[in-house]
Amino acid sequence: MDSVDRLRAEWEREAPELDVAPIAVAGRITRIAALLDARAEAALADAGLTRGEFDVLCALRRAGRALRAAEVSTITAASPAAITKRADTLVRAGLVARGIPHRDRRGVLLELTAEGRAAVDRLMPEHLAREAAALGGLDPAEATALAALLSRVLVRVEGGGS
């Protein structure tokens, strides 16, 4: 009996004609995500970073090379305007350097500084530990089963149109 069970019960009491079955899964997913995001945001705020800024740093760290702003935009699913703002503050904080591509001088290259890379390597383990703590109640077999089921859902949500 968690908060989503109570939610479902309220809907069934007030609107019995509604088929609220999807809430059992979808409601829990959005709820867990909201809570995880809130905690991550709070932890990053202690480090003086926004979630969006951290996403940019992670994208650059994962790529292992400088990325064009447009690439960061698509990877992080954020608008180009957001990338400009984030890059501004990250450059001001010394975590990212702006560069000019040799080929296409329309674009801007975003590159991790040594300090930026150090920030990711310091914050990412904490981030993963937070998530691991949230999943600590599951044994490895349950975790892989959960991941597999979620993957099925994700493929369908990502692939299918609206």
Added chain:
Amino acid sequence: MDSVDRLRAEWEREAPELDVAPIAVAGRITRIAALLDARAEAALADAGLTRGEFDVLCALRRAGRALRAAEVSTITAASPAAITKRADTLVRAGLVARGIPHRDRRGVLLELTAEGRAAVDRLMPEHLAREAAALGGLDPAEATALAALLSRVLVRVEGGGS
């Protein structure tokens, strides 16, 4: 092989010392939630509503009675200031009525109008259908298994302190 698998592979390639196992579950949860939220927001925008405003309407519909603004604030996990703003536009749209409680005149009662109730009863089935479509790849047994695993995670995330 979904987008989170690729994400994990990138992390392992660039930072092999990191234990990125939690991403398999947590990453998928946050990703699915982001996609579901984006679709819900887009659908509600067609009806002239914000996600936050729809949450207020749903809270009132589920309660089956008028609620104090503070109650709505805690139920929807939004700041009191946000509730004031949402109530302003909902009242202007004729979906919610403000009232004065008999007992405690500090507060404000928010109540669904007939039109507001109709809006929820029209939009909620679409919302649930959207979620059901996202989960359509799962048979009933898988769905209940997924819900049960998610509930375990949710209880831990909700209950345990940071």
Added chain:
DNA sequence: AACCGATCGTTCACCGGTAAATGATTCGTG
């Protein structure tokens, strides 16, 4: 070689959210 369309990053105006300050009202305590 010169244009036209497309692409890229930035800027601007706005939107929805929060935190802190404010005013109104109630509650607890002397």
Added chain:
DNA sequence: CACGAATCATTTACCGGTGAACGATCGGTT
């Protein structure tokens, strides 16, 4: 019964995000 503390909704100032308009640069066509 009066007064300080607490509670409630609102207002204000700000923050991060988006979409549209804008200048700069590239690519394709003739």
